[in-house]
Amino acid sequence: MSYANSRIPASAQQGVHERLAARVRTHLEHPFRKPVADCNRAAHARALAGWDGRAPLILDAGCGVGHSTIELARTFPDHWVIGVDQSEERLQRRKPYPAALLPDNMVFVRADLVDFWRLLAENGPRLARHYILYPNPWPKIGHLGRRWPAHPVFPFICRLGGTLECRSNWAVYVAEFALALELALGRAVPWETFAAEQALTPFERKYRDSGQTLYRLCADLGAAR
Numbered sequence: 623m624s625y626a627n628s629r630i631p632a633s634a635q636q637g638v639h640e641r642l643a644a645r646v647r648t649h650l651e652h653p654f655r656k657p658v659a660d661c662n663r664a665a666h667a668r669a670l671a672g673w674d675g676r677a678p679l680i681l682d683a684g685c686g687v688g689h690s691t692i693e694l695a696r697t698f699p700d701h702w703v704i705g706v707d708q709s710e711e712r713l714q715r716r717k718p719y720p721a722a723l724l725p726d727n728m729v730f731v732r733a734d735l736v737d738f739w740r741l742l743a744e745n746g747p748r749l750a751r752h753y754i755l756y757p758n759p760w761p762k763i764g765h766l767g768r769r770w771p772a773h774p775v776f777p778f779i780c781r782l783g784g785t786l787e788c789r790s791n792w793a794v795y796v797a798e799f800a801l802a803l804e805l806a807l808g809r810a811v812p813w814e815t816f817a818a819e820q821a822l823t824p825f826e827r828k829y830r831d832s833g834q835t836l837y838r839l840c841a842d843l844g845a846a847r
């Protein structure tokens with residue numbers, strides 16, 4: 623497939639999944655008790671090891687090759703920016719700057735977000751900003767539970783506070799994220815289309831250059847802990 627020819631997720635699901643609201647309510651009411659892996663505890667410690675304990679925190683959740691993490695660290699030089707991805711190969715991929723020019727207010731850690739989010743919610747400080755950029759859409763109807771809004775970890779995402787931004791090229795994903803947040807927060811969360819003049823991530827650039835519509839939501843979770 624050529625670069626600017628990527629496709630919008632194809633799905634038999636055209637709107638918010640009929641079981642989403644029930645799933646979110648269940649997850650909000652019942653604790654998620656899956657044990658946390660030691661490697662993710664170590665990653666959580668590594669993510670905060672270079673933090674001075676005062677700088678506002680930014681989490682780039684599912685950062686892929688980390689271009690957005692670098693860009694966020696440059697945009698917010700007084701913040702500590704954590705890029706998390708489960709793929710070491712992506713984290714290690716060549717960056718758009720030589721190592722010597724990379725900002726020093728950021729760190730990349732390999733971790734499973736299902737554990738990392740819970741560790742942050744339970745032990746870590748609140749976030750100032752939280753980015754979930756182009757998460758895997760899992761567009762099959764039967765894969766609802768793999769999408770973050772329908773995952774048992776979702777209540778922990780809400781507890782992290784700060785400004786949460788989710789972007790996708792699949793409108794249904796952002797609509798589901800907005801509904802899940804609405805159920806968690808008790809208020810409507812608007813979402814919109816936007817033009818990515820400066821693409822923040824490689825996926826964003828690819829979708830934009832393929833002429834796709836991009837969707838995003840921003841929610842202030844400041845009081846949500």
Ligand SMILES: C[S@@+](CC[C@H](N)C(=O)[O-])C[C@H]1O[C@@H](n2cnc3c(N)ncnc32)[C@H](O)[C@@H]1O
Binds near residue numbers: 706755824
């Ligand atoms: C579609 S890519 C988007 C990457 C990047 N945000 C971008 O826009 O270019 C989704 C990323 O989420 C990561 N990911 C998916 N599930 C994850 C999990 N449970 N823990 C950590 N990373 C995860 C994948 O490894 C992948 O790099």
